[in-house]
Amino acid sequence: MQRPGAPGVWMEIAIDRGGAEVRASARGSRGEQVAPHPLGPELGVEQLGSFSAAAREAAARGRPLGAQVEMARALHRAVLRDGIDDLRARLGEAAGGPLLVRLMIHDAGLQEAPWEALAAPGEAMRFWGTSPDLLPVRGVMTAEPWQPREVRGAVRVLAIAPFGGAALARLKEALADAIGAGEVEWLAPIEGPAARLPWMFDRLRCEPIPHVLHVLGHGGVQDGVPVLRLADADGDERWLPVELLGQQLAAGFRSFLRLVVLEACEGARPSAFASAAELLARAGADAAVAHLWPVQADVARAFSAQLYRALAGAGLGKGDVARAVNEGRRAILAEFEGSAEAFSPVVYLRGPDGVLFDFKGRKVAPPMTPAAVSDAARAIDPGLARVASRPFSLLLGDRWKAERAALDGFRDKLRTELAKGPEPMPPGLPMSALAQRYALRRGADKLGAEFQRAFRVGAEAPPVIQALARALGPGVHATLLRSPLLEIALAEQQPERTIHVIQPDEESTLVLRRASGGDWEALEAPPASVDLERDIVLLRLYRGYTPEQIFTRPLLTEDDYLLGFRELESALPRDLADEILSTLNSRPALIAGMSLTTWHHRMLLHRLFGRRPVPRGSLALIEPDDAERELWERGVSLPGRAGVGVVAASGEDVVDWLGALVEAGRDSR
8 A cells, every 4th residue: 555645745855066076955835945055075076977887887787885885875965965955855844755756957967867876874775766766757848738647547658669579578578567458458569660750650540549658668868869760671770859749649648648767778768858758748748758778677576577567557546657666676676686787777757747547436446358268278387377378498408207218327337337447437427527427538529420320310309398389489499308309399399480599619609490381491691680580599508409300519527517508798799698697587497397406407597697587487397207396386495596486297297287278279260
């Protein structure tokens, strides 16, 4: 339950500069005035620039502010002294709830500072931008009128995604619960070629008019003018001045549209005139939310989910964007170990109140859709149903019973051959250690020959892999199998789907593509990007036989796993690598056939996810006799030390469950 504040009570703090000196002054909603005072020589323009750079660097690394918290506390004390804190206390008492604090900052350099990160002394995480008592916003000077919009049903959201793909899918996933509850109506997005002129402007003139416009893509500054990138045309980049977008939207602002969200890497970076967000607020939007710095995909998703939950939830009487942004920042701090990315989101507000929507008399109901799950599917494990009923990423390991016979035969062969040597063989050596010893004594070529004898080409995929292949949707998946069982099953089960197989080798990257209904073809180079809303990317991370049954040297030895694994960032074009990693970090993972007691499996997970936890909602699928349930649930060796859910089931059960879900999905379309 949100705590209401008295309407019309607010505080305004002006931050300006005179040469290298930074000054603060204030006024209140009841006519109070506090004269300007300098922040002090130790808190001048140069020091603020260093603070901004350090905070941005911490955010880029996903780390807390660290030592910069002391600077944030010093700024808090300096800004609020000389009567401003007294005024804040009086207005806070009059508000009877969180006090809206409008930061009026006109200097472009000062706008780059994360003022929302100012922190109260003596408390570990009492930042302005996450405070339950303060609602900091960036004020905009405009003569345009302001009033909240009465909303009787769902809040309509229109996404503009010039490059479609993963970013658009992530946003829809973030809003899935709100859409399902009827709190948000997801309008058909403007994506791909439709995000070009004049088609985009044509759509913006048409009904239904959204309440929220969410722009996904790239922003920047050209010749001092904020611009947003549209869909490319004829191979050339197309950029739109934000001021023109604001003019086009002006009619919508006066009727329904209240909020613009810029999820763009440079969307809130100030230019010589104003940031893109400030320009849109000047044009008449009640509020514009953007980011000071780029943030990771999973952070953006978490922020969006909390923003819309706090802005459009069914239990709210009003939709307050200032409160919602504070809630979003708190979610980032809580979910990402205090990461400074929490201070990247900023909100520009045109009016004296953060309330954008009046929900008095509102009624929401889930959208009318066919039943999504059949009676057979309802019987499946609920954890697997949650993962498989939404976009997810499959991480398929090499520890399936179906693969065990070949692995055991390969292991026995290596042990027998090594036992003929002069040194005794220690019992219980893992496969990687056996392969390492064999390669050192007999050579890598002979190890490869033994592998080819153990893993014959042409083997049929077991039923559980065929079932997984039927259930996989567009996006990014990974296989550690050294036989192309999943690739071939995908081609058989989804012949209409375009499949990209990417296998990073030590010095090059093998890319195979199978277009709808076609044959496998080797590409000369990785594509610049892939449409992850329609196509499947399958990462072959342990190499081995390709879908064309061509042998490539697999990862087998300890040295292979340590030295032969090539990071995606160096193996692929930057945009494609970012898109793949962003998708992996934002969608729940279905982890099957992997073991936390296998060291190279743990290493692989850390290489894919880094220091961040495996995405929320991920699930480990283990066999009934597997003793690792507690290891997965505790997550001690997982990235971020966060556990995942576990389903223990036989291959036969998994086949039945996935089959029921696939059929249910077909019935609901």
